Amino acid sequence: xxxxxxxxxxxxxxNATLITLKLLSASLIFxxxxxxxxxxxxxxxxxxxxxxxxxxxxxxxGTPLLVQIFIIYFGLGQIEYLRSTILWVILKxxxxxxxxxxxxxxxxxxxxxxxxxxxxxxxxxxxxGQSLGISKKIIFYKIQIPIAIRQSLPAYGxxxxxxxxxxxxxxTVTLMDLTGVAKYIISTTFKPIEVFIVAGGIYLFxxxxxxNVIKFLEKKYSY
Amino acid sequence: MELLSFGKTGWxxxxxxxxxxxxxxxxxxxxxxxxxxxxxxxxxxxKSKFLNLIGNSYTTIIRGVPELLxxxxxxxxxxxxxxxxxSIFGYNEYIEINAFITGSFAIGIISGAYSTEVFxxxxxxxxxxxxxxxxxxxxxxxxxxxxxxxxxxxxxAIPNLSNVWQITLKDTSLISVTGLVEIMRxxxxxxxxxxDPLFFYSFAAVLYLLLTFLSMKLINKLEIRYxxxx
Numbered sequence: 001x002x003x004x005x006x007x008x009x010x011x012x013x014x015n016a017t018l019i020t021l022k023l024l025s026a027s028l029i030f031x032x033x034x035x036x037x038x039x040x041x042x043x044x045x046x047x048x049x050x051x052x053x054x055x056x057x058x059x060x061x062g063t064p065l066l067v068q069i070f071i072i073y074f075g076l077g078q079i080e081y082l083r084s085t086i087l088w089v090i091l092k093x094x095x096x097x098x099x100x101x102x103x104x105x106x107x108x109x110x111x112x113x114x115x116x117x118x119x120x121x122x123x124x125x126x127x128x129g130q131s132l133g134i135s136k137k138i139i140f141y142k143i144q145i146p147i148a149i150r151q152s153l154p155a156y157g158x159x160x161x162x163x164x165x166x167x168x169x170x171x172t173v174t175l176m177d178l179t180g181v182a183k184y185i186i187s188t189t190f191k192p193i194e195v196f197i198v199a200g201g202i203y204l205f206x207x208x209x210x211x212n213v214i215k216f217l218e219k220k221y222s223y
Numbered sequence: 224m225e226l227l228s229f230g231k232t233g234w235x236x237x238x239x240x241x242x243x244x245x246x247x248x249x250x251x252x253x254x255x256x257x258x259x260x261x262x263x264x265x266x267x268x269x270k271s272k273f274l275n276l277i278g279n280s281y282t283t284i285i286r287g288v289p290e291l292l293x294x295x296x297x298x299x300x301x302x303x304x305x306x307x308x309x310s311i312f313g314y315n316e317y318i319e320i321n322a323f324i325t326g327s328f329a330i331g332i333i334s335g336a337y338s339t340e341v342f343x344x345x346x347x348x349x350x351x352x353x354x355x356x357x358x359x360x361x362x363x364x365x366x367x368x369x370x371x372x373x374x375x376x377x378x379x380a381i382p383n384l385s386n387v388w389q390i391t392l393k394d395t396s397l398i399s400v401t402g403l404v405e406i407m408r409x410x411x412x413x414x415x416x417x418x419d420p421l422f423f424y425s426f427a428a429v430l431y432l433l434l435t436f437l438s439m440k441l442i443n444k445l446e447i448r449y450x451x452x453x
Contacts, residue, residue, distance in 0.1 A: 062389075062435040063428040064396035066407060071428065074414065078233035161287070168289030171249035172400065183295050192300035200288040 006194045009185050013199050016181035017206075023095075023167045023177060027102030028160060034103060035110025042115040053111065060108035065166050068105055073097040073173045098170040106163045113159060117151035118144060150221045155212030161207050178202060226417060227426070234413045234423070241409035242430055248327050248405060251394045255331025256391065260338035267343050278339070285336035290329075290394050297329040298401045326398035334391040341387060345380040346372065378449045385442040389435055396431070406430050 041053035053143040060068065076091055090096045096109055121144060171180030182199035186192045224321030229235040259281075285293065302320050309318060349372065357367045399407035410427040416421035 059428070059432065063431045064393040064407070066396045066399070067424055067428045067431060070407075070411075071421065071424040075424050078419065078421045165287075167288040168291040169397075170289065179289055179291050179295070182292060186295060186299050190299065192296050192301075192303070196292065196296040196300075199292060200284065203289060203292070204284065204287045 002191055002194050005185075005189060005191055006198050009195060010198055012185070013178060013181055013195075013202060015201055016178045018175055019170075019175065020164070020167050020178045023098060023102065023175075024160075024164050024171055026099045027106055027167070030099065030103035031110055031163070034107030035114055038107065038111035039114035039118060042111060043118050057108040057111050061112070062103050065101065065105050065169055066172065069093060069098060069101040069169055069173055072101045094173040094175050098167075098173055098175060102163065102166060102170075104219075105166065106159060109159050109162070110156065113152045113155045114148055115200030116155075119150035120151060121147050151220065153214060153218050157210065157218075160210050160214070164203070164206055164210065181193075226413075226419065226422065234417075236274060237413070238326050238406070238408055238426070238430070241404055241406045242434070243338070244323075244403070245392070245395050245405040245430075245434070248323065248330065248390075248395045248398060248403070251323075251327040252330035252391050252395065252437060253388060255327060256334030256336075256338045256387070259332060259335025260342050263335070263339045264342040264346070267339065268346060276300055282336045282339050285333055286340075290333055290397055291400070293333060294326070294329045297325045300349055301325045301328070322398070322401050322403040326395070326401055330394050330398065334387055337387040337390060338384065341380050341383040342376065344383070345376045349375050373448070376392050381442065381446050383450055385439065385446075388438060388442065392434060392438065393431065434450065 007087060038053045038056055042050050042057075044050055044053075072091075073094060076097075082088055082091065090100075120139045125143060125147065129143050134143075143176060168179035170177045171183060174180075176184070178199055180197050189195070227233055227238070228236045263278045263281050266274045267282070269275060269278075302318055305320055306318050309315075352438065353371060353375065357371045362371065396406060396407040399405060399411065404412070406427050410423040414423040417423070
């Protein structure tokens with residue numbers, strides 16, 4: 001055991017954790033909107049809209065995240081037309097490519113979580129709202145969405161942890177996130193176990209925090 | 224389509240072999256995962272606090288640390304660890320472990336943590352009366368486990384195991400960083416030499432979709448078989 005290396009690499013890894021957290025929070029925020037949008041499409045009665053939303057979540061849940069990042073980072077740059085549009089400003093940056101891939105991926109999982117939450121809302125609650133003469137829009141925003149959020153908290157907590165682990169793939173597109181820096185230190189010092197303990201410890205600590213925050217929210221919003 | 228033709232000009236045969244490799248790694252990893260689950264599920268269910276702690280730390284650590292980090296640990300540390308063990312037995316030559324073994328071991332340990340959780344959940348949701356009844360009947364331990372507990376456990380576990388299988392299958396794409404030529408690595412090579420990454424990575428996505436789709440079909444059949452009588 002090389003404790004000196006462990007202590008020396010700790011600040012470097014902690015610095016890299018910032019990028020991991022940035023990637024995680026950005027993709028979770030975008031992913032939540034994407035997920036909500038597709039969940040609403042999924043509960044739509046129109047079969048074409050429904051199939052489209054199902055296809056989206058099927059494709060993104062059925063393929064590895066690595067493929068998705070590679071398609072967006074390496075693949076999209078190949079389209080000549082894209083290079084001339086304003087989108088290229090975003091797509092040439094590995095940072096934004098990673099965020100796009102993560103958001104689309106977590107969006108697919110989130111849409112499934114929210115859809116099942118919408119579908120488990122007892123119809124009686126909606127009917128009660130209707131018979132009180134509340135408009136459909138307000139029922140949706142003030143009754144269905146809050147209940148769905150409460151219902152989906154445990155599953156969404158798991159998704160946050162999965163996404164946190166997913167951000168490690170950013171290191172494959174040259175980003176120096178926690179895993180990227182850990183790999184760099186391992187490959188220069190050839191001390192994989194020490195670095196794994198420190199980097200893994202930071203990841204575990206984040207998992208622990210997320211887990212407890214979700215538990216706290218679950219208790220707060222339980223009824 | 225020319226790019227996918229078989230023979231020297233296209234990448235069809237290479238990608239087919241790579242797909243076989245992905246399937247092989249996934250199955251090996253899944254089996255290694257089952258072996259790990261076989262060791263750690265009893266630990267998690269045991270009454271001893273110490274054994275519980277071992278079982279819980281395994282599943283918590285593996286499920287809380289990114290897969291890629293575990294793979295890097297095995298990739299960079301695997302041959303070192305084997306050489307260390309070998310040196311105890313007096314063998315001091317350089318040993319290189321093959322990428323297939325390192326990869327399936329790394330993925331297997333990850334998949335094992337998920338399988339352990341699935342088996343634990345399944346055993347815990349079996350009715351207590353079943354355990355007591357087989358004890359009262361005086362069944363021998365192996366009979367008790369294989370003929371009473373296991374069939375019931377499998378019925379409850381198979382739907383969740385199909386999730387573990389999907390996770391494992393998708394995780395194998397990460398072994399490409401170690402140089403094992405599976406779907407992802409082969410697409411990387413093909414994309415590099417033809418300068419057509421969009422096509423090859425999209426094709427890789429299609430291959431993975433096909434694999435998940437076909438395996439779901441198979442698992443559904445198994446599910447029906449094991450829920451006979453319910």
